Amino acid sequence: MKMAFGFLAAILVASLSPFAHASDPSPLQDFCVAVNDSVAAVFVNGKICKNPNMVVAEDFFFPGLNKPGNTSNQVGSMVTPVNVNQLPGLNTLGISLARIDFAPYGINPPHTHPRASEILLVVEGTLYVGFVTSNPANPTMKNKLFTKYLYPGDVFVFPQGLIHFQFNVGKTNALAFAGLSSQNPGVITIANAVFGSNPPINPDVLAKAFQVEKNVIDYLQAQFWWNIN
Template structure:
């Protein structure tokens, strides 16, 4: 759906990383890499850290913060990531909330996001009918 591509280098691709607590990834970004996280962090909740990056710049994401990347340029963007886990998993927020299987009870989402049912139906339809 977003067409970003992540090429991981973790313990599954490089067994020598076992017990080192590190991995890496190359990310070829589509215009938007949607919000995602690795694990929750209640300390810095609701705080937005934003920065325009240029070739050669670096940005550090604190584990547990929901983060995203938005390509404002006209060309494709590429990034290289170093991760503090030998097998880091990604939790894409929208996929978990609106594309979960089985689906989350719409009443929970309506109340949690304080929106009407038609909004939840529209968002869920993006994950249940879109196959690209």
């Protein structure tokens, strides 16, 4: 029953998304199956179309979202994306999908999707989720945090580009599906980008920005920042 609900949830998340074309341009033909970047002759903002005469049903198919992601990592979660890089038939359609697995007390760390809003549906477990608004116009005010505890069947929306997170507050595994309003939403995990960039950001810059001693930044930059996306 849970597995059937999971598949239904995935379809529902994608089909009910009211912002399916909020980010990506609308298609100008029935479909534009993506050509693998490694064999593309030029680089464009998106993907080059496969010859329509060569398109097959498999170009619109992705198996395996019934398989849990490996959550045995530092943050205790794993994202299984289904965007244009995994499913070429999504090219120009303005939507994508992801399965998110959580170990007990696992977290999908604060991150943003620069090109998509996200709608999340919880299938199993209890998640504490939230997002933070962009900088307010009034410099005396702080960024506002919106949070909610979600249970199976609950839905929550994260607006495009805003920092958000999901945390499994239960003692059992949790599972959620996310629909996103882009074929290639992108993801920026805040801690990874700030403290784990290559080459590293000058620690003097970060010490000043975070108003801490440089040795704190040195410690953070020396850590291994796990990428689950």
